[in-house]
Amino acid sequence: MKNNQVYIIDFDSTFTQVEALDELAKISLKEHPRQEEISREIEEITHLAMRGEIDFKESLERRLNLVQANEENIGELIQVLKNKISVSFARNAPFLQEHAAQIYIISNGFKEFIVPIVTAFGILESHVYANTFVTNDQKDIVGFDESNILAQNNGKPKLLKTLNLEGDIFMIGDGYNDYEVKAAGFANKFYAFTENVTRENVIAQADHITPSLDEFLYLHHMNTSLSYPKNRIKALLLENIHPSAQAILEKEGYQVIAHPGAMDEEELKEKIKDVSILGIRSKTQLTQEVLANAKRLIAVGAFCIGTNQIDLEACAKKGIPVFNAPYSNTRSVVELAIGEMILLLRNLPDKMQQMHQGKWNKSAAKSYEIRGKKLGIIGYGNIGAQLSVLAESLGFDVYYYDLIEKLPLGNVTKCNSLEELLQTCEVISLHVDGRPENKNFMDEEQFQQMQKGSVFINLSRGHVVNLDALKKHLINGNLSGAAIDVYPVEPKTNDEAFESVLKGLPNLILTPHIGGSTLEAQENIAQFVPQRFIKYINTGSTTNSVNFPNLQLPVLKNAHRLIHIHYNTPGILAKINELLAKHQINIDGQYLKTNEQIGYVITDVNKAYEKTVIEELKGLEGTIRFRVLY
Ligand SMILES: NC(=O)c1ccc[n+]([C@@H]2O[C@H](COP(=O)([O-])OP(=O)(O)OC[C@H]3O[C@@H](n4cnc5c(N)ncnc54)[C@H](O)[C@@H]3O)[C@@H](O)[C@H]2O)c1
Numbered sequence: 001m002k003n004n005q006v007y008i009i010d011f012d013s014t015f016t017q018v019e020a021l022d023e024l025a026k027i028s029l030k031e032h033p034r035q036e037e038i039s040r041e042i043e044e045i046t047h048l049a050m051r052g053e054i055d056f057k058e059s060l061e062r063r064l065n066l067v068q069a070n071e072e073n074i075g076e077l078i079q080v081l082k083n084k085i086s087v088s089f090a091r092n093a094p095f096l097q098e099h100a101a102q103i104y105i106i107s108n109g110f111k112e113f114i115v116p117i118v119t120a121f122g123i124l125e126s127h128v129y130a131n132t133f134v135t136n137d138q139k140d141i142v143g144f145d146e147s148n149i150l151a152q153n154n155g156k157p158k159l160l161k162t163l164n165l166e167g168d169i170f171m172i173g174d175g176y177n178d179y180e181v182k183a184a185g186f187a188n189k190f191y192a193f194t195e196n197v198t199r200e201n202v203i204a205q206a207d208h209i210t211p212s213l214d215e216f217l218y219l220h221h222m223n224t225s226l227s228y229p230k231n232r233i234k235a236l237l238l239e240n241i242h243p244s245a246q247a248i249l250e251k252e253g254y255q256v257i258a259h260p261g262a263m264d265e266e267e268l269k270e271k272i273k274d275v276s277i278l279g280i281r282s283k284t285q286l287t288q289e290v291l292a293n294a295k296r297l298i299a300v301g302a303f304c305i306g307t308n309q310i311d312l313e314a315c316a317k318k319g320i321p322v323f324n325a326p327y328s329n330t331r332s333v334v335e336l337a338i339g340e341m342i343l344l345l346r347n348l349p350d351k352m353q354q355m356h357q358g359k360w361n362k363s364a365a366k367s368y369e370i371r372g373k374k375l376g377i378i379g380y381g382n383i384g385a386q387l388s389v390l391a392e393s394l395g396f397d398v399y400y401y402d403l404i405e406k407l408p409l410g411n412v413t414k415c416n417s418l419e420e421l422l423q424t425c426e427v428i429s430l431h432v433d434g435r436p437e438n439k440n441f442m443d444e445e446q447f448q449q450m451q452k453g454s455v456f457i458n459l460s461r462g463h464v465v466n467l468d469a470l471k472k473h474l475i476n477g478n479l480s481g482a483a484i485d486v487y488p489v490e491p492k493t494n495d496e497a498f499e500s501v502l503k504g505l506p507n508l509i510l511t512p513h514i515g516g517s518t519l520e521a522q523e524n525i526a527q528f529v530p531q532r533f534i535k536y537i538n539t540g541s542t543t544n545s546v547n548f549p550n551l552q553l554p555v556l557k558n559a560h561r562l563i564h565i566h567y568n569t570p571g572i573l574a575k576i577n578e579l580l581a582k583h584q585i586n587i588d589g590q591y592l593k594t595n596e597q598i599g600y601v602i603t604d605v606n607k608a609y610e611k612t613v614i615e616e617l618k619g620l621e622g623t624i625r626f627r628v629l630y
C-alpha cells in the first residue's frame with residue numbers, strides 16, 4: 001500500500017461503461033416520438049465536449065435541455081448504472097474498498113447518481129466531487145447549480161486547486177478534461193482509461209494508456225484480482241479461425257491478432273516472441289525450435305481435433321498446456337464420409353466429370369446402394385463411433401477395428417485385426433489419429449488385403465496413407481474408388497497450388513481438408529477453445545488439455561491461488577508444503593495431478609502471507625513455472 005498516493009477517478013465512461021446523461025435520456029425520452037434522434041444529438045454533444053472541441057458548460061446546458069428528465073427518473077438511472085460498472089472496476093472492488101481514503105471521484109456528472117453508485121464500493125461520499133441538478137416544483141430537472149466549480153469550463157483543474165491534495169496524484173479518466181488536470185499541474189500523471197471508449201486526442205496526451213484498471217494496478221504493484229493484466233495478454237490466431245474466437249478473447253480484454261493462413265517455422269519463430277496465447281489449426285507446425293522462441297507463451301489452442309502438428313511434450317516441459325476441440329467438428333466429418341460413401345458406390349465422381357465434358361452415360365453399371373454393404377471403420381474413436389451409428393441407421397452392416405478396447409455401439413461387429421476388417425468390408429473408412437507411428441499405416445500390403453472393387457476413404461491425417469500405393473490400386477482397379485481429404489503435404493493458404501500424385505485419377509474424390517470445415521463446426525470450435533484459455537488463465541483449470549494433467553478447479557474466493565508446474569519428480573509436493581508451513585501459511589485447499597512429464601499443484605492460501613515465499617516457491621528445484629492468482 002502506497003500511502004502517499006492519491007487516485008483521482010473520473011465517473012462517466014471510466015467508473016461506469018457509459019455516459020450517465022445518455023442513459024438518463026433513454027429513460028426520460030422513452031415515450032418521446034423523436035427519442036432516437038434526440039439521443040444521438042446528446043451523444044454527439046458529449047463526444048464533442050469529451051474531445052475538448054466545445055466548452056464544457058455549453059455542452060452541459062445543451063444536453064440537459066434535450067434530456068428533459070424528472071427527478072423520478074434518477075432511481076431508474078441508478079439501477080441501469082449499477083449494471084454498467086466498468087468490468088475491471090467491478091473485478092477490482094477490493095482495491096477500491098482498501099484504498100478508499102486515497103480515492104477521489106471527480107466528475108462533471110451529477111452527485112445524485114454518482115454517490116449511490118460509488119459509495120456501494122466503499123468510496124467515501126466526502127470524496128465525491130460532482131455537479132448537482134436544479135429542479136422546479138414539478139421535480140423536472142431544469143438546470144444545474146451554476147455556482148459549482150465543476151459546472152465551469154476547466155472545472156476539474158479549478159477544483160483540484162482548491163483541494164490542495166498532497167502526495168503523488170494520479171488522474172484516471174477517458175476525457176480531455178481529465179488530461180487538463182495534469183496539464184494544469186495538479187496531477188503527476190494522467191492515465192487514459194480506454195476500457196470503454198478510446199479518444200485519439202486524449203490518448204495522445206496520456207502518460208500511460210490503461211485499457212483496464214488491472215493495467216493501472218499492475219503498473220503500481222497493487223493487483224487485487226489478477227496476477228497479470230489481461231490487456232497485456234497477446235493472442236495470435238492463425239489459419240482463418242472463426243471470428244467469434246477473436247470476439248470472445250477481446251471481450252475478455254486480451255489483444256488479438258488474427259492471420260488468415262498458416263506460418264512456416266521461420267515466420268512463426270519471429271512472430272511468437274511476444275505472444276501469450278497461440279491459436280492454430282491443422283497446418284501450423286509448433287515445433288521445439290519455434291517453442292524455444294516462445295518466451296511468453298502461456299497456452300496453445302488447436303482449433304480443431306488433431307494435435308499431431310504440435311510438439312505436446314515440448315509444450316508440457318515448458319509449462320504450456322495445449323487445448324483442442326475434441327468434439328466440435330465430429331459430426332461434420334461423419335456427414336462428409338457418409339456422403340462420399342454414397343457417391344463412390346454410385347460411381348458418381350466419374351459420371352459428374354463426364355457430364356461436364358458433355359458425355360451422357362445413363363447406366364447402372366458399377367452403381368450400388370449402400371444398404372446391406374459392409375462398412376469397415378478403422379479407429380473407433382469419437383468420429384469412428386459416431387459414423388458407425390449414422391451408417392447403421394442408413395442400412396450399412398458396420399465393422400470396426402481399433403488398437404484399444406472400445407464400447408461397440410448398436411449392432412457393430414468388432415474385428416480382432418486390421419487384416420480381418422480389410423478382408424471383410426467393401427467400404428473402408430479411416431479415422432485413426434495422427435500419431436507418428438501411424439505413418440503409412442495404409443500401405444501396399446494393406447491395400448492388397450482389401451476386397452477387389454472396394455472403396456477407401458481417408459478423412460483422418462495425410463501421412464497415414466501411402467499415396468503411391470493408393471494410386472497403384474486405383475489404377476489397377478483393385479479399388480473402385482476413393483475419397484481423400486487430407487495429404488502428407490498441404491498448401492499453407494488458399495493461394496498456394498495443390499500438388500499430389502493423385503490428381504486426375506478415376507472415381508476419386510479429392511477435397512481440400514474440409515472434413516471439419518462447416519460453419520457450424522468452426523463456430524462451435526471458436527466458442528469452445530477460447531473458454532479453455534480463459535478458464536486456465538483465470539482459475540488454473542486445465543480441463544480438456546491434451547498434454548497437462550486435467551484439473552477442474554473451483555472459482556477462487558477470498559484466497560490467493562498459487563499455481564506450481566514442475567517436472568514430475570518425487571517429493572516436490574512435500575517441499576512445497578514444507579515451505580508453506582515454514583512461513584506459517586494457511587492452506588484453504590490443495591489440488592494435485594501429475595502425468596508422465598509434469599506435476600501440477602494448485603494451492604489456495606489465506607491472503608495474508610509474506611511475499612518472499614513466492615520467490616522461494618519459484619526457486620524450488622524442478623519448478624517449470626509458477627504464477628499467482630489474486
Ligand atoms: N478431415 C478433417 O477435416 C478432420 C476433422 C476432424 C478430425 N480429423 C482427424 O480425424 C481423426 C480421428 O478423430 P477422432 O476425434 O475420432 O479421434 P479419436 O482420438 O477420438 O479417435 C482415434 C481412434 O483411433 C484409434 N487408433 C489410433 N491409431 C490406431 C491404429 N494404428 N490402429 C487402430 N486404431 C487406431 C485410437 O485408439 C482412437 O480410438 C484425427 O486424426 C483427426 O485429426 C480430420
Ligand SMILES: O=C(O)[C@H](O)COP(=O)(O)O
Nearest residue numbers: 281282283304305306516
Ligand atoms: O483435426 C481436425 O479437426 C481437422 O483436421 C480439421 O483441421 P482444420 O481445422 O485445419 O480444418
